[in-house]
Amino acid sequence: MTVTLDWLGCATFRLTVDDLVIFLDAYIDRVPSAPPVGMTTSEVDRADYVLVGHSHFDHLSGAEVIGANTGAKIIGSNETARVMLDESIPREQLWRTQGGEHFRLSDSVTVRVYPSLHSCIWTTGSQDPGEVVLGQCCLTEDERWPPERVERMNQILNSAAAIPGSRVGSDVHGGALAYMIETPEGSIFYHDTSGCWSRIVGDLRPDVAVVAMAGRPNIDGEPIQGSLSQFVGRMATLLKPRHMFLGHHDAWMPPNTRDMTTEEALTPVWEELSRVEPRTRHINVGYLEGTKLFV
Numbered sequence: 168m169t170v171t172l173d174w175l176g177c178a179t180f181r182l183t184v185d186d187l188v189i190f191l192d193a194y195i196d197r198v199p200s201a202p203p204v205g206m207t208t209s210e211v212d213r214a215d216y217v218l219v220g221h222s223h224f225d226h227l228s229g230a231e232v233i234g235a236n237t238g239a240k241i242i243g244s245n246e247t248a249r250v251m252l253d254e255s256i257p258r259e260q261l262w263r264t265q266g267g268e269h270f271r272l273s274d275s276v277t278v279r280v281y282p283s284l285h286s287c288i289w290t291t292g293s294q295d296p297g298e299v300v301l302g303q304c305c306l307t308e309d310e311r312w313p314p315e316r317v318e319r320m321n322q323i324l325n326s327a328a329a330i331p332g333s334r335v336g337s338d339v340h341g342g343a344l345a346y347m348i349e350t351p352e353g354s355i356f357y358h359d360t361s362g363c364w365s366r367i368v369g370d371l372r373p374d375v376a377v378v379a380m381a382g383r384p385n386i387d388g389e390p391i392q393g394s395l396s397q398f399v400g401r402m403a404t405l406l407k408p409r410h411m412f413l414g415h416h417d418a419w420m421p422p423n424t425r426d427m428t429t430e431e432a433l434t435p436v437w438e439e440l441s442r443v444e445p446r447t448r449h450i451n452v453g454y455l456e457g458t459k460l461f462v
C-alpha cells in the first residue's frame with residue numbers, strides 16, 4: 168500500500184492511499200500575489216473525500232469546485248455543509264460532523280473526527296515563530312470582542328470576500344475539527360488551525376501529525392502564553408508522532424501573511440521540537456512534492 172502526502176499551500180493537503188484520494192481542506196486557488204502551488208481546483212479530476220477543518224474561506228473555498236467536478240464527499244461541520252448547500256452541492260454529498268464520528272472511507276481506511284479549537288482570532292499573534300506573545304488571558308467574549316476588534320475582523324472578511332478564489336466561506340469558523348485518518352500502514356492526525364483541546368489530543372497517538380502554525384495558538388480555550396514554536400512543540404509532546412509536517416505557515420495571502428517556510432523562520436521550531444520531543448522527526452516539504460509516508 169502506498170500512502171502519499173502532498174502540500175497544496177495554506178493548510179491544504181492531498182492524501183493518497185493507493186487509489187483513494189482524500190483532500191484535507193480545499194483552498195488551492197489563491198490570490199495572484201501568493202506563490203502558485205502548481206495546480207488549481209479545476210484541474211482536480213480525482214477526489215473521493217474532502218475533509219474540511221473549518222469553514223473560513225482559506226480552508227473551505229475550493230471544496231465546491233472539487234465536489235462538483237469529482238462527486239467527492241465533503242466531510243465537515245454544519246456550517247461547512249450550509250455553505251456547500253448554498254453552492255449547490257447535493258445534500259447526499261455532504262457528511263456532517265461535529266466530532267465523535269467514525270467514518271469509513273474505503274475497505275481499509277477510516278477517519279475519526281474530534282472537536283478542536285480555532286486559533287485566537289480575537290487577538291493578534293506573531294508571524295515570527297520564535298517570538299513569545301503574552302497576555303489576553305482569561306477574557307470573556309465581550310472583552311475579547313470590543314467594537315474595534317469586531318470592525319477590524321469585518322474589514323478583513325469583507326476584503327477577503329472580494330478576492331478571487333476566496334468567495335466561498337463563512338464569517339464564522341463553524342467549529343474547528345481534527346481528524347485521525349487510519350490506514351493499514353499507519354495513522355495521520357490533521358488539523359488546520361492552531362488550536363487544540365489538550366486532553367483530547369493527548370490521548371491520540373498518530374504515526375504522522377500535520378500541525379497548523381499560524382496566528383495566536385489556542386490551548387484549551389486560552390491564548391498560548393508563548394510562541395508558535397512552543398505550540399508546535401506542545402502538539403508534539405501531546406501527540407508523540409514519529410513524523411510531523413507543518414501547515415498554514417506559507418505566504419498564502421501576502422502582504423497580510425508572511426512566509427514562515429524559510430530555514431531562518433523554521434530554525435526556532437526545529438530547535439524547540441528537538442528539545443521537547445526529540446523522537447519526532449520533522450519533515451519540511453514544498454508544494455506538491457509527493458512525500459511517501461510510513462516508509
Ligand SMILES: [Zn+2]
Pocket residue numbers: 221223285340360
Ligand atoms: Zn480560520
